[in-house]
Amino acid sequence: MTEFTITLGNKSYSTWSLRGWLALKQTGASFDEIVIPFRQADTRARILAESPSGKVPALRHGDLTVWDSLAIGEYLAELFPDAGLWPSDPVARAVARAVTAEMHAGFAALRGGLPMNLRGRHPGFAMPPGIGDEVARIAALWQNCRSRFGRDGDFLFGGFTLADAAFAPVVTRFVTYDVTLEETAAAYRDAVLAWPALVEWTEAARAEPWVIEFEGIPAPSIPAPSSPP
Numbered sequence: 001m002t003e004f005t006i007t008l009g010n011k012s013y014s015t016w017s018l019r020g021w022l023a024l025k026q027t028g029a030s031f032d033e034i035v036i037p038f039r040q041a042d043t044r045a046r047i048l049a050e051s052p053s054g055k056v057p058a059l060r061h062g063d064l065t066v067w068d069s070l071a072i073g074e075y076l077a078e079l080f081p082d083a084g085l086w087p088s089d090p091v092a093r094a095v096a097r098a099v100t101a102e103m104h105a106g107f108a109a110l111r112g113g114l115p116m117n118l119r120g121r122h123p124g125f126a127m128p129p130g131i132g133d134e135v136a137r138i139a140a141l142w143q144n145c146r147s148r149f150g151r152d153g154d155f156l157f158g159g160f161t162l163a164d165a166a167f168a169p170v171v172t173r174f175v176t177y178d179v180t181l182e183e184t185a186a187a188y189r190d191a192v193l194a195w196p197a198l199v200e201w202t203e204a205a206r207a208e209p210w211v212i213e214f215e216g217i218p219a220p221s222i223p224a225p226s227s228p229p
């Protein structure tokens with residue numbers, strides 16, 4: 001029996017689940033997964049049996065349940081201080097927490113207009129109003145973090161941290177919806193896509209049988225390729 005169990009939604013679509021799962025994966029700890037597909041007759045009841053908020057992800061560790069992706073990351077960072085979930089430098093760590101919190105709480109237009117779909121591709125997708133400004137803000141955050149703190153590695157603060165876990169679903173959206181990025185942001189996108197944990201998640205997502213259709217989003221015009229999104 002493993003020490004941890006994490007409850008997730010569909011891997012193709014659940015952004016918050018991806019964040020919590022990446023944090024747990026980064027610790028190197030063994031864990032079990034419970035995947036509960038969305039939009040099923042028993043979805044709500046099944047999630048409530050694992051998560052008091054009725055939302056995913058939820059991490060169970062002994063008698064403790066942590067039911068928010070950011071709280072899961074903070075808890076794991078305390079349990080596994082050598083996992084590098086936050087930068088060791090206090091200035092970098094403060095900025096990492098700030099950008100992670102901004103992603104956690106903001107970018108409503110992007111969330112609503114570009115839902116995560118790891119099996120979809122929409123070349124030439126027309127951005128709904130308001131998303132362009134949020135894409136620019138995200139690209140500026142990436143540029144700033146990479147130039148100030150990330151020169152010793154491929155990620156925002158060098159090594160993979162909770163900040164990168166927070167932005168991983170955004171990275172996949174930018175590919176799904178054919179978002180053009182400048183050089184630094186594009187290089188960061190590609191580094192996250194190649195991260196072995198995200199590759200593993202993506203492969204599992206593509207094996208799922210469930211399909212969700214989103215209002216206002218056309219069916220993907222081309223099938224998802226064999227490489228990570």
